[in-house]
Amino acid sequence: MSCHTVVAAPHHGEGGDTGGSSGPREAGPVLRVALAGNPNVGKTSLFNRLTGARQQVGNWPGKTVVRVEGLCQAGDTYIHVVDLPGTYSLSAYSMEEEVARDYIVSSEPDVVVAVVDATNLERNLYLVLQVLELTPRVVVALTMMDVARSEKLGVDVDLLGTLLGVPVVSVYPRDAKSLDHLKSVIVDVGTGREATHPFRVQYGPSAGGPADRELLEAQARYEAVATIARQVLHERPRHRLTQALDEIVLHRVFGLPILAVLAAALFFVTFNVSAPAVDLLNSLFGFWGTRLQAGVHWLGLPAWVGGFLANGMLGGVGSVLAFFPLMTVFFFLYAFLQDSGYLARAAFLTDRLLRAMGLGGRVFFSLLTGYGCNVPGVFATRIAGNEREREAAILVSPFVPCAARLGVMTFFTAAFFPGTRGALVLLGLLALDILVIAAAGVLLQRVWLRGEPAPFVLELPPYRWPEWQSLLTATWTQLSAFLEKAGTVIVAASAAVWLFTNIPYGVPVEHTVAGAVGRLLAPAGAVLGLNWQLMLALLVGVVAKETALSTLGVIFHAGSGAPLAGVLTHVISPLQAVTFLAVYMVYSPCVPTMTAMRRELGSWRWVVGGVALTLGMALATGLLVQAAGRLAGWGL
Amino acid sequence: MLESILSRLARGGMIEYxxxxxxxxxxxxxxxxxxxxxxxxxxxxxxxxxxxxxxQSCPAARGCRQACRLEPAAKPVTMWVLTEKGRRHLSQARSSSQA
Known part of the structure; x- marks a missing residue:
């Protein structure tokens, strides 16, 4: 019973049927067979092996879904095979499901072959039960049996056939014998030589409306799937490596310390690997700044041009660009943790920590989504939940340190606390941030919310060794965004800050417009022990978080020879630096985030309230860090 | 089973697959x-x-090229939460069982 390929007949009639069960094409009758199945179960591979390479490809009438059909022969019977789109169900919620369902119902194929992946039997059976509700002439083709065996997953094929009431055939697409067997079973069922007694799901009465009826029917199908699966499956052990690692990294006691150690290691490696390159870039920007000023002088251009190019541009933008190597290493390691599957576990552990503090999942949700960028974090709160929960989640979003803030914090920490100390300081700050988020969340929950915490089911992917290409792509994705921002927002902010630090031109910076603004901020700075330059950096940082650093670069003339990191360590004490970082980590959302908050909360009054909350928390955090630093013997 | 999933979600807390x-x-x-x-x-x-x-669903996506580039390279991990319809269904089921 060899199969040879025959070019598929053209479409006829509605649904594009070809031939007919009674119409002989060449020598014998033609059976119309539909292949149905979940995506990635080997359906297309089976189709290709059955029909060969010569197939007809088109679209389903009126749809953009691809229709593939072909022809093969079993004895004197021709089998016209239509490959239905891969779907998980026939609920007709997607175009693919609609196409598959309509074909089975309207075109009434002689046989539907339900292709089932033996390694994911339970997942696949749902569709099989739906197909059985539409037609009794079904053959189940069980693929991936060899893989199932290698994974020590036992499937009782005979019992499965008995329970489903239709033939179940193990198919190996590369094995001609198994294909011949499948075709003979198809012919037997299609011609009625083999009777089927399809399994029917028992549906109970529905008290609710149509929507509830749908749920009830789906529920009954899932119960049936679970019952069948329990009988025919001999359970496979879970992925050993994943299980073994999870027992350690998700351990109730050791999980969080392991997370802390890994985070510390991440920062430690980031600091140490990138330090030489950061130093080199800093020196280069300083060197070129001096040369630039000399060149401007040599050309006979006004001195302010040299000042603008060296201090405004190189000092501002260069200060931010200097930590490009640091961000490269950081984002590479971050991508490694993400792709390896650990980051999802870290989220799981963090949720555990926040819940121990009495916080609901919605706060955690904001925490997760706000990493990278707070703006999508704000929009992500649109998920289910009542308005109050949503409002609270939006207000908590800005407390999450975004990628930009993490970058600046990493630069600052590396400058003041090189090596292991820096890693520990940064880790401590991030732990403090979690406490701040928890405090803000608890405050909002007590004052504003009394709802139930939002629940989650989280998919924990198996551990895997990340691919180089994937890691490099993820790293470059982050870096290119950083460079783009450096070339736009940071350039503009640096130019503006330079302008304000030079009006009127030629006077000490304390007497310029920027100095005047700084003096206005000085009383608040005095409470925290921060000088007016740091306060001005915080103010400009509201535009975009990186601009805090470029502002310091401009103010301290980082483009005139001395690198910013070196200047800062001379004019700011370590305690001032940590206090600044604690405030910077928590204070005010950036302008784009404020706009997003306004859009989602519907009023600027809310945004002002949100900003006031962050400022209050920033003040409290700064004072706490300052007090802790003094206790530890650090002086301002 | 579906009802059990909904009830479990309503109980709160994070639980993995x-x-x-x-x-x-x-x-x-x-x-x-x-x-x-x-x-x-x-x-x-x-x-x-x-x-x-x-x-992808962020209204600011078009103007904000940075945020949109933060798509993780790996397959994103999915979290599941109850929708308003899910909550409504559960509270209706609860009240009808009490009645």
Whole structure:
């Protein structure tokens, strides 16, 4: 019973049927067979092996879904095979499901072959039960049996056939014998030589409306799937490596310390690997700044041009660009943790920590989504939940340190606390941030919310060794965004800050417009022990978080020879630096985030309230860090 | 099983696939497809974890090239939460069982 390929007949009639069960094409009758199945179960591979390479490809009438059909022969019977789109169900919620369902119902194929992946039997059976509700002439083709065996997953094929009431055939697409067997079973069922007694799901009465009826029917199908699966499956052990690692990294006691150690290691490696390159870039920007000023002088251009190019541009933008190597290493390691599957576990552990503090999942949700960028974090709160929960989640979003803030914090920490100390300081700050988020969340929950915490089911992917290409792509994705921002927002902010630090031109910076603004901020700075330059950096940082650093670069003339990191360590004490970082980590959302908050909360009054909350928390955090630093013997 | 998933979600807290599948006595694969079905029916919402996953639906995406580039390279991890419809259904089921 060899199969040879025959070019598929053209479409006829509605649904594009070809031939007919009674119409002989060449020598014998033609059976119309539909292949149905979940995506990635080997359906297309089976189709290709059955029909060969010569197939007809088109679209389903009126749809953009691809229709593939072909022809093969079993004895004197021709089998016209239509490959239905891969779907998980026939609920007709997607175009693919609609196409598959309509074909089975309207075109009434002689046989539907339900292709089932033996390694994911339970997942696949749902569709099989739906197909059985539409037609009794079904053959189940069980693929991936060899893989199932290698994974020590036992499937009782005979019992499965008995329970489903239709033939179940193990198919190996590369094995001609198994294909011949499948075709003979198809012919037997299609011609009625083999009777089927399809399994029917028992549906109970529905008290609710149509929507509830749908749920009830789906529920009954899932119960049936679970019952069948329990009988025919001999359970496979879970992925050993994943299980073994999870027992350690998700351990109730050791999980969080392991997370802390890994985070510390991440920062430690980031600091140490990138330090030489950061130093080199800093020196280069300083060197070129001096040369630039000399060149401007040599050309006979006004001195302010040299000042603008060296201090405004190189000092501002260069200060931010200097930590490009640091961000490269950081984002590479971050991508490694993400792709390896650990980051999802870290989220799981963090949720555990926040819940121990009495916080609901919605706060955690904001925490997760706000990493990278707070703006999508704000929009992500649109998920289910009542308005109050949503409002609270939006207000908590800005407390999450975004990628930009993490970058600046990493630069600052590396400058003041090189090596292991820096890693520990940064880790401590991030732990403090979690406490701040928890405090803000608890405050909002007590004052504003009394709802139930939002629940989650989280998919924990198996551990895997990340691919180089994937890691490099993820790293470059982050870096290119950083460079783009450096070339736009940071350039503009640096130019503006330079302008304000030079009006009127030629006077000490304390007497310029920027100095005047700084003096206005000085009383608040005095409470925290921060000088007016740091306060001005915080103010400009509201535009975009990186601009805090470029502002310091401009103010301290980082483009005139001395690198910013070196200047800062001379004019700011370590305690001032940590206090600044604690405030910077928590204070005010950036302008784009404020706009997003306004859009989602519907009023600027809310945004002002949100900003006031962050400022209050920033003040409290700064004072706490300052007090802790003094206790530890650090002086301002 | 679907009702059990909804009830479990309503109880709060984070639970990962493996544990929930174990509680329900089904495979992880079936749990995943059941969650997808519940999503289609509108009772739960599947959300990609991490900011990048939300960028596609973010109204500021067009103007904000940075955020949209933060899409993780790996397959995004999905979190599932109850929707308003899911909550309503559960509270109706609760009140009808009490009656």
């Amino acid at each position: 493996q544990t929930l599948a174990g509680e329900l006595g089904v495979s992880q694969g079936l749990l995943e497809v059941a969650l997808r079905e519940l999503e289609k029916l509108g009772y739960v919402a599947g959300l990609p974890m991490m900011a990048g996953g939300f960028c």
